Amino acid sequence: MLVGRYEIIRELGGGGFAITFLAKDYLQPSQPLCVVKQLRPERTEPRIVEFFETEATVLEKLGKYSQIPQLLAHFRENNNLYIVQEFIEGHDLKAEIIPGKQLSESYVIKLLQDVLEVLSFVHNQQVIHRDIKPENLMRRHQDGKIFLIDFGAVKELGTLIVNVQGKVTSSVIVGTPGYMPNEQKNAKPIFASDIYALGVMLIQALTGVSAVDFEEDAKTGEILWRHQARVSKHLANVLTKMVRRHYSLRYANATEVLQDISKKLSPPPTRPQQSVNWSRRRVIQTVGLMGASFSLAIVVEKFFLNNSARRKALPSNSSIPANNIPVPSPNETPALSTKSVNTKELALKTFQFKVMKVDKQGNITTISPGQAIYFIEDLGNGNTLEMVEIPGGQFLMGSPVGEKQRNTNEGPQHPMTIKVFFMGKFTVTQEQYQAVMGINPSYFQGANRPVEQVSWNDAVKFCQKLSLMTNKNYRLPSEAEWEYACRAGTTTPFYFGETITTEITNYNGGYTYGSAPPGENRQETMDVGSLPANAFGLYEMHGNVWEWCQDKYHNDYRGMPANGSAWVSGNNNPCLLRGGSWLTQSSVCRSSARLDGGNSDVAFYDFGFRVVCTPG
Known part of the structure; x- marks a missing residue:
């Protein structure tokens, strides 16, 4: 229990400098679940605490946007620093963008638009995320909306270097191999660094190739990917510009990309629909099966x-x-x-099956026989459809x-x-x-x-x-x-x-x-x-x-x-x-x-x- 309020339920993930937990907030019974991040710098030196307070203020400002987890609290306890954020019930995009599996152009266009809308707000607040990748994008199960999580500043806070003179530097490289452009590898990230990472992620979705496995042109260092995915010229041009090797050739920020794709990329086309007047018909009432046919x-x-x-x-x-x-x-x-x-042509049948029940631990407690009435619809060429009476x-x-x-x-x-x-x-x-x-x-x-x-x-x-x-x-x-x-x-x-x-x-x-x-x-x-x-x-x-x-x-x-x-x-x-x-x-x-x-x-x-x- 932290500060007498947050009860740790289980660990969600983390590394040497920070661990993330799912927790229960006893002062918020209507929305009890939250995420607690424990940051563990080597020393809680005053400059680190100052940096912590500054970054907490930034996260609080960003959390006002509906698709960034809200900052609920931040505090210090037992020489550890803690950040408490809104819990997003969903899955990260690592579950959707899987190496070896190519996703559709319509999926990528929709994801590009969804992420850019969030990232545009972030960049307008003069914040660089620094770690755009599938694991840091969550799809909320309630409505499918994309949330941007785990900002690089929080990681940097956990990895600040304290030298022997007690001076704090913040030149630590934050990011993930494969998604970092050169300037970020040199500890000089800019808004265009986020654009590069997002472009790499989307190319990964289209090609099924892992970000660390992309081929590069031997002379220019540019990513070679177009031959590995069937994609429209307009989308290919946008993604190529997003991942140019030198930042001066990329889009400057998320807003600039949004403006460009609004001209070049329209939403996935809907299937043609014919205008037709459909009438709602009265459903005939029926009586249940009472033991006879x-x-x-x-x-x-x-x-x-x-x-x-x-x-x-x-x-x-x-x-x-x-x-x-x-x-x-x-x-x-x-x-x-x-x-x-x-009715003589009707071939009603019954089938038997087993119905299982489990206890609270998921152990099967009973297996009982079941029976239902059904008919078989012939779809032709040996294909059938089984329809069960409810x-x-x-x-x-x-x-x-x-x-x-x-x-x-x-x-x-x-x-x-x-x-x-x-x-x-x-x-x-x-x-x-x-x-x-x-x-x-x-x-x-x-x-x-x-x-x-x-x-x-x-x-x-x-x-x-x-x-x-x-x-x-x-x-x-x-x-x-x-x-x-x-x-x-x-x-x-x-x-x-x-x-x-x-x-x-x-x-x-x-x-x-x-x-x-x-x-x-x-x-x-x-x-x-x-x-x-x-x-x-x-x-x-x-x-x-x-x-x-x-x-x-x-x-x-x-x-x-x-x-x-x-x-x-x-x-x-x-x-x-x-x-x-x-x-x-x-x-x-x-x-x-x-x-x-x-x-x-x-x-x-x-x-x-x-x-x-x-x-x-």
Whole structure:
């Protein structure tokens, strides 16, 4: 316990001169988590303390910007110096920018713009960061925003040299090999040094080559990289100028880069949309399955089409080009089919599975049998889609106030009524996406892995084409349907219980939840069906990939429809994702956790989806 207020929870990282801890602030019960940095100079000489106070003032000023952690306190105790900052729940970009993996141009453009906006504020405050690299950029899980952390001045404070005369010098080189230009290696950093480091990081993202492994021109010393990435001429020119060997040939500061890219680089183009009037259709009420097949036959008869009618509506899969499917905006709902079917042609089946429960330490306590009803959708060429019946009912949506690592956007908790629907047993796989759309955009290739790098628009277009192929009502789940299906009758943070482990979920196992131990960090997707199902027979509702919902993102649930339908109001609101992914920490995988997914054309390699089929 530091100064009777900050209780150290665990070490987050550090080196010989500074250690970073996650701590709990007992005087801030509403936001108890914070980050404590312990700086350990060899001697707490007066000039060091003076430097500490000066840099703390700078950090306090910078922390007023919304995407720089706020300075909460600074103090001295037991000859150590401490800085307390806001805790950002998210992951650093080392989890996204991985050596050997090439990221898209649209990703790099968006990241360039996001970082420059923060760095422009920093430079306008006459501050040089001095250590721009993936580890010092955090993506907040709540909304995907980029935060700039770990300013070089803090490192310098920990490494000040005290010579035998007691004089303090600050000529220590601060930075990371591969990201430092020559002037910074000579302990003379300038604003253009930050620009160089950012450019190196973005080239690393495009090429998959580590920063320390870049080739250089033998004569000029310039970085050679264009042959290793397919990139537009405009972006290539911007990045090349950012990493020029001599600072006089680079952009002078972040504002100058921003001004240049606003002329040269437009945001990633959205997919063409056709203007179309989509009508919201009345969803037919159905009764649950009461031990006999009569009520199920009523549901089925409303939305299955017999084979002859299907042949008239759709001669072949190839007759529906993906590019000709109009994409509704996130505040529009596609029209649904109301054609009936001869129930004799329906091949309903049941399947068995195992449902696991864990204790607070993540140990499996029970394994019980489960059974669910499903049907198989034929996608052609041997490809199928399994759709599981989700019985209607009521539940409390959102998280209770006392749930660990709860966000305010998960409340207020409220009752919700859900009607019967069918949901994909798995997230849509690459094989299924290829069968319907004719392409596979995924970064982690594998037929049975979930399709990723798909935007909301992509997911809606898939549903539209699948609906035309089958004459059934396929769409994305509403957010209420998704949480109801994920919980499967449970009220705990996860459908397994009070915690999860990487034995039963694919997430970044370096982060723990509750009393469970750390686990594996796979750093990639897994085949669907690899991990246990919930009580409804749905697999990987926690982790693996985020899943798009129909709804637009809202900051809380005030004003949300109570009938389970999608909440699509708010023209400028972003789209919404659920479930967490292989990339995220454990708390984001909770049944109630929500993510602002950005615009409808945003796609990352942990964004996927699963489909819903409803009565028409």
